[in-house]
Amino acid sequence: xxxxxxxxxxxxxxxxxxxxxxxxxxxxxxxxxxxxxxxxxxxxxxxxxxxxxxxxxxxxxxxxxxxxxxxxxxxxxxxxxxxxxxxxxxxxxxxxxxxxxxxxxxxxxxxxxxxxxxxxxxxxxxxxxxxxxxxxxxxxxxxxxxxxxxxxxxxxxxxxxxxxxxxxxxxxxxxxxxxxxxxxxxxxxxxxxxxxxxxxxxxxxxxxxxxxxxxxxxxxxxxxxxxxxxxxxxxxxxxxxxxxxxxxxxxxxxxxxxxxxxxxxxxxxxxxxxxxxxxxxxxxxxxxxxxxxxxxxxxxxxxxxxxxxxxxxxxxxxxxxxxxxxxxxxxxxxxxxxxxxxxxxxxxxxxxxxxxxxxxxxxxxxxxxxxxxxxxxxxxxxxxxxxxxxxxxxxxxxxxxxxxxxxxxxxxxxxxxxxxxxxxxxxxxxxxxxxxxxxxxxxxxxxxxxxxxxxxxxxxxxxxxxxxxxxxxxxxxxxxxxxxxxxxxxxxxxxxxxxxxxxxx
Amino acid sequence: xxxxxxxxxxxxxxxxxxxxxxxxxxxxxxxxxxxxxxxxxxxxxxxxxxxxxxxxxxxxxxxxxxxxxxxxxxxxxxxxxxxxxxxxxxxxxxxxxxxxxxxxxxxxxxxxxxxxxxxxxxxxxxxxxxxxxxxxxxxxxxxxxxxxxxxxxxxxxxxxxxxxxxxxxxxxxxxxxxxxxxxxxxxxxxxxxxxxxxxxxxxxxxxxxxxxxxxxxxxxxxxxxxxxxxxxxxxxxxxxxxxxxxxxxxxxxxxxxxxxxxxxxxxxxxxxxxxxxxxxxxxxxxxxxxxxxxxxxxxxxxxxxxxxxxxxxxxxxxxxxxxxxxxxxxxxxxxxxxxxxxxxxxxxxxxxxxxxxxxxxxxxxxxxxxxxxxxxxxxxxxxxxxxxxxxxxxxxxxxxxxxxxxxxxxxxxxxxxxxxxxxxxxxxxxxxxxxxxxxxxxxxxxxxxxxxxxxxxxxxxxxxxxxxxxxxxxxxxxx
Numbered sequence: 005x006x007x008x009x010x011x012x013x014x015x016x017x018x019x020x021x022x023x024x025x026x027x028x029x030x031x032x033x034x035x036x037x038x039x040x041x042x043x044x045x046x047x048x049x050x051x052x053x054x055x056x057x058x059x060x061x062x063x064x065x066x067x068x069x070x071x072x073x074x075x076x077x078x079x080x081x082x083x084x085x086x087x088x089x090x091x092x093x094x095x096x097x098x099x100x101x102x103x104x105x106x107x108x109x110x111x112x113x114x115x116x117x118x119x120x121x122x123x124x125x126x127x128x129x130x131x132x133x134x135x136x137x138x139x140x141x142x143x144x145x146x147x148x149x150x151x152x153x154x155x156x157x158x159x160x161x162x163x164x165x166x167x168x169x170x171x172x173x174x175x176x177x178x179x180x181x182x183x184x185x186x187x188x189x190x191x192x193x194x195x196x197x198x199x200x201x202x203x204x205x206x207x208x209x210x211x212x213x214x215x216x217x218x219x220x221x222x223x224x225x226x227x228x229x230x231x232x233x234x235x236x237x238x239x240x241x242x243x244x245x246x247x248x249x250x251x252x253x254x255x256x257x258x259x260x261x262x263x264x265x266x267x268x269x270x271x272x273x274x275x276x277x278x279x280x281x282x283x284x285x286x287x288x289x290x291x292x293x294x295x296x297x298x299x300x301x302x303x304x305x306x307x308x309x310x311x312x313x314x315x316x317x318x319x320x321x322x323x324x325x326x327x328x329x330x331x332x333x334x335x336x337x338x339x340x341x342x343x344x345x346x347x348x349x350x351x352x353x354x355x356x357x358x359x360x361x362x363x364x365x366x367x368x369x370x371x372x373x374x375x376x377x378x379x380x381x382x383x384x385x386x387x388x389x390x391x392x393x394x395x396x397x398x399x400x401x402x403x404x405x406x407x408x409x410x411x412x413x414x415x416x417x418x419x420x421x422x423x424x425x426x427x428x429x430x431x432x433x434x435x436x437x438x439x440x441x442x443x444x445x446x447x448x449x450x451x452x453x454x455x456x457x458x459x460x461x462x463x464x465x466x467x468x469x470x471x472x473x474x475x476x477x478x479x480x481x482x483x484x485x486x487x488x489x490x491x492x493x494x495x496x497x498x499x500x501x502x503x504x505x506x507x508x509x
Numbered sequence: 510x511x512x513x514x515x516x517x518x519x520x521x522x523x524x525x526x527x528x529x530x531x532x533x534x535x536x537x538x539x540x541x542x543x544x545x546x547x548x549x550x551x552x553x554x555x556x557x558x559x560x561x562x563x564x565x566x567x568x569x570x571x572x573x574x575x576x577x578x579x580x581x582x583x584x585x586x587x588x589x590x591x592x593x594x595x596x597x598x599x600x601x602x603x604x605x606x607x608x609x610x611x612x613x614x615x616x617x618x619x620x621x622x623x624x625x626x627x628x629x630x631x632x633x634x635x636x637x638x639x640x641x642x643x644x645x646x647x648x649x650x651x652x653x654x655x656x657x658x659x660x661x662x663x664x665x666x667x668x669x670x671x672x673x674x675x676x677x678x679x680x681x682x683x684x685x686x687x688x689x690x691x692x693x694x695x696x697x698x699x700x701x702x703x704x705x706x707x708x709x710x711x712x713x714x715x716x717x718x719x720x721x722x723x724x725x726x727x728x729x730x731x732x733x734x735x736x737x738x739x740x741x742x743x744x745x746x747x748x749x750x751x752x753x754x755x756x757x758x759x760x761x762x763x764x765x766x767x768x769x770x771x772x773x774x775x776x777x778x779x780x781x782x783x784x785x786x787x788x789x790x791x792x793x794x795x796x797x798x799x800x801x802x803x804x805x806x807x808x809x810x811x812x813x814x815x816x817x818x819x820x821x822x823x824x825x826x827x828x829x830x831x832x833x834x835x836x837x838x839x840x841x842x843x844x845x846x847x848x849x850x851x852x853x854x855x856x857x858x859x860x861x862x863x864x865x866x867x868x869x870x871x872x873x874x875x876x877x878x879x880x881x882x883x884x885x886x887x888x889x890x891x892x893x894x895x896x897x898x899x900x901x902x903x904x905x906x907x908x909x910x911x912x913x914x915x916x917x918x919x920x921x922x923x924x925x926x927x928x929x930x931x932x933x934x935x936x937x938x939x940x941x942x943x944x945x946x947x948x949x950x951x952x953x954x955x956x957x958x959x960x961x962x963x964x965x966x967x968x969x970x971x972x973x974x975x976x977x978x979x980x981x982x983x984x985x986x987x988x
Contacts (some may be wrong), residue, residue, distance in 0.1 A: 028883075074977070075977055076902075076976055076977040076980055076981075077977055077980075077981055078835075078977070078980045078981050078984045079980070081977075118879075143896065144896035144897050144901070145896075147895055147896045147901070148895065148896050148897045150895065151890055151895060154935070154938070155938075155942060158938075158939060158942060158943045159942055159943060165943070166939055166943055169943075170932070170935055170939070173931070173935060174928060174931060174932060174935075177895075177928050177931055178925075178928045181924035181925070181927060181928055182921075182924070184905060184908075184924060185908070185912070185917075185920055185921055185924055188905065188908060188909045188912055188920070189912060189917070191909070192909065192912060192913050
């Protein structure tokens with residue numbers, strides 16, 4: 005039942021891109037039409053994703069809905085799309101967040117057409133990247149998405165937007181060029197850019213270590229891992245709400261996805277040799293960045309640091325594999341770790357997106373992101389406070405919310421690898437709760453702090469819709485994560501099986 | 510081969526040469542108001558030259574020699590010629606708007622440009638060192654005169670003089686190199702030089718000297734570091750329309766110069782010239798990209814950007830493989846389009862004879878004219894080598910060629926300098942999109958200008974998404 009005889013993935017990728025390009029040509033006076041078209045296009049992409057999920061065969065790790073056409077004949081580069089249990093949930097996340105961002109951006113008044121177009125194009129490029137099964141196609145999508153994001157931060161961002169967006173662009177560009185060199189080298193060795201063929205291409209240990217490092221730079225910047233994370237707080241703070249949401253909810257996942265699609269399967273022995281490096285950096289991110297988050301005065305910066313810390317969980321879960329297999333001799337614990345990492349990425353997509361939207365709600369009203377500018381918001385905005393507290397609780401890993409599931413799985417897996425890994429990872433439960441709840445206390449509870457807060461009005465309809473959807477998903481994934489895990493399971497098992505088998509020739 | 514058949518092989522050159530003379534003479538009879546006729550005639554010349562070349566295009570892998578082996582017809586030459594016509598058509602359309610406003614709308618621009626084109630075509634089809642030099646000088650002399658087209662401008666005359674002196678020096682060095690090679694091998698025909706080298710002449714010290722002079726001459730013409738000094742001054746001093754011309758069309762000629770001499774003639778000494786080009790490429794990529802950051806004059810910035818791009822295209826040549834030459838050809842073709850488009854937007858911003866020269870002039874362009882801003886955005890991202898724009902496909906091909914030839918270090922240097930270079934291209938985008946305009950007047954240009962610029966800008970995207978076709982064409986040139 006899996007394969008459709010129509011190109012569902014291409015539609016998911018290109019529909020938003022073409023709609024975005026068309027919106028650019030709308031006259032500025034027709035901003036209302038532009039918004040409607042943007043909403044319809046993003047909703048259509050979401051429906052198509054739902055159709056793909058409905059038709060997805062959860063019993064196999066094979067790539068599904070594959071499309072393959074020759075693109076650049078001279079170099080055997082194919083336009084090759086396909087999804088498995090690792091990429092499909094991320095495509096769904098992309099499609100969903102795009103709809104929410106379009107709704108949340110309804111109040112934008114400056115260059116509306118370009119705003120909507122940028123988000124739609126960005127969304128198509130991100131889906132394309134998740135679906136790409138040709139390394140060059142992947143790289144093209146991977147880099148091309150910098151262009152709309154660069155414009156989104158630079159045009160609609162805050163006062164310091166120019167420095168932030170150039171930093172964002174150059175950091176990520178710098179990281180990814182090393183991946184390009186790695187891919188070119190791989191092509192010259194193997195004669196193919198096909199990701200699946202590269203998974204099976206045998207390589208010497210030295211080659212794998214170099215490749216792994218090249219890929220790691222690219223993906224570590226995207227995740228971002230300590231110490232190449234410094235672009236993220238700036239980009240988040242300066243980006244408009246929609247930009248922050250997409251950045252946190254989807255773009256950070258690209259790094260994690262790249263690790264499981266490229267680094268681990270193409271250079272498994274290199275990854276095994278260097279897993280201590282990634283685990284170390286992840287633990288630093290979890291603990292040290294957690295402390296950094298505690299010290300923040302700016303809400304967006306706090307969420308940005310919290311994102312880095314939470315993404316540390318994702319990378320930790322992925323790279324525990326080798327230690328677990330070494331210790332226990334079985335792959336069950338490793339499957340748990342990687343599944344936890346993937347669940348954490350999806351969950352963090354919901355929660356970080358929701359937190360940025362929540363900050364956006366406040367910022368639209370008061371035009372300040374400083375924690376000290378607020379206090380007692382719960383008195384004037386009770387409904388909003390309900391949602392916000394839920395999201396910040398979820399961020400600190402409250403059981404029953406999606407934030408708990410991934411972290412719990414990763415910590416469980418960490419125990420099988422090394423007690424101290426688990427110990428440091430578990431510190432996030434304290435740190436996450438500290439900075440999240442302290443922020444909640446200072447912003448939402450207590451006496452009404454000033455006239456601005458006293459004059460706040462509660463949520464509007466569009467804000468209601470957006471926050472409700474995310475709240476339901478956060479709770480849904482927290483209470484019943486099984487459907488998501490079911491989609492991922494065969495692919496994760498296959499991945500673990502693949503990466504624990506040496507491919508040194 | 511009979512005389513007539515030989516002449517037929519050179520039909521595009523003969524046609525362009527004849528038409529250049531016709532344009533020169535016809536212009537004398539055209540009144541000032543009706544100068545548009547000269548423009549139309551020049552465009553028709555290019556169109557028909559294109560049709561002629563297309564109709565007699567050589568199939569992949571075949572070549573024919575004529576005029577005692579001094580003239581080669583092969584697919585590489587045909588491709589270079591076709592894109593030379595295409596670029597010159599765009600240049601003519603862009604330049605007309607500027608020349609009118611600056612009071613420089615003279616017939617000489619067209620006849621000199623056509624002679625420059627002829628020079629490029631002769632280099633593209635050169636079968637001997639003599640023909641190479643003939644084409645080179647025809648191109649160079651036409652360019653010197655073009656740079657000094659505005660005789661009342663001190664900067665223009667100075668640039669013309671500088672260009673002339675340094676260009677002549679480069680030609681002299683090249684010629685000296687050729688004479689040494691002739692002394693060592695006893696022939697000027699590229700094919701025979703290649704055969705002589707294969708026959709074991711490679712150790713002759715005379716050849717090593719000759720080769721060094723040839724590489725220096727080529728480096729001078731291309732503007733590779735450390736022979737780049739003339740380039741920023743000439744770009745800045747020349748009228749924008751002429752900078753537009755000399756930043757695009759001649760690059761196709763210089764690529765032919767390099768490929769004909771180094772690949773066709775001196776292929777046997779590949780190991781020697783590869784090392785020299787590697788140094789030139791590395792220095793050009795570093796210096797061009799770093800110094801461009803410091804420029805506030807857009808013409809100088811684009812001049813240093815040219816220097817950097819020369820470094821990248823040298824990566825393809827130095828690989829010494831068919832894939833490398835194809836990559837360099839692709840790079841050059843794409844670069845001429847990007848450069849022409851960038852200068853076109855600069856021209857669009859110049860009004861009433863006042864040249865837009867500074868980066869500041871781009872401020873707020875997206876408010877003044879969103880469409881041109883979008884075109885410029887695509888050109889800038891393409892120059893920076895960001896996918897899905899075509900400049901990326903050019904860059905990765907030359908990098909792949911260099912890595913394949915064993916120069917992994919140069920490949921890494923190329924990507925790192927590309928990141929440095931991205932900064933100043935992004936700055937143009939920043940000025941256009943993130944800053945408010947100082948002068949909110951809309952930018953208005955004629956319809957033909959707008960149409961060509963749109964095609965030029967969209968080509969950055971289109972050729973990127975459908976890059977297979979052009980890549981395949983370039984690969985077939987060296988099959």
